[in-house]
Amino acid sequence: MWFRNARVFRFTKPFDISAEELEEKLQADTFKPCGPQETNRQGWVPPLGKHGELLVHSADGYHLIALRKEEKILPGAVVKEAVEEKAEAIEIDQGRKVRRKEKDEIKEQVMLEMLPQAFSKNRRSFAYLAPKDGVLVVDAGSAKQAEDLASTLRKSLGSLPVRPPAVEQAPAFTFTGWLNESIDIPGKVVLGNECELKDPSEDGGVVRCKGLDLKADEIRSHLDAGMQVTKLSLTWDDNVSFVLDEELGIKRLKFGETLQEQLDDIDADDAAAKFDAAFTLMTLELSRLIPGLLEAMGGEDRSAIVEE
Known part of the structure; x- marks a missing residue:
């Protein structure tokens, strides 16, 4: 159970829910296949698939859920x-x-x-609630897909006080500062070899770079011309690599060999136990990454968050 992406939502006020309470709320909106005349349908399904029956898989206070969406395909x-x-x-x-x-x-x-007679396309989207960390994390490649899941969860729960996290300075400002060396790169951050640069003018162009030294002269020439970095590949603490965009969307998550070795060391023969172990390792790593990344991006703006 490794997320490929991570769209983070911050709880704007204290929020807590037990696995049992969450299970009860989701039961009212379980997935049912499309009827003969329906074009799409969605609902909650067991995260463990055929290896489980519960709609909530909980480990150490982290609650994993899965939303299934069925769409009829009519070319x-x-x-x-x-x-x-x-x-x-x-x-x-x-x-x-x-x-x-x-x-x-x-x-x-x-x-x-x-x-x-139409074919059906099915997709499962995963997310986990981390009340003790104050976040909801969705495995989604786009902001819309993540918001759709959060909106569906909000309807099931009746209330879900979340919003995307805000930082004190624009991510593009920080990314650009890291590359032009006007801002120090935090010790746990290592630049990758991909970036996207945009001209901030109304009709400005976009330059996508891959497989390059991001401190190279050709990148610096674009920065000197006023382009801003809007997407950047990074490695965090030698354990996690990803691409971070200006919306703080984390894409193409790859967990390092250390975590995989820890998983391999766990003596678990059945799929459910292996799933649980991977989920525990992943949430532990993301619980360190998310606040550390927000701090590296200039610090989180918590002015709209009601503290306990």
């Missing part, structure tokens, strides 16, 4: 072709032109007819 080209065929048949039979409004009605009817 646009197939729908369009069927609509055109029906419209053409009407025009021939009735000797009149089929207008746009009627075509829209035909399209709706075609989709209703096709939905029962």
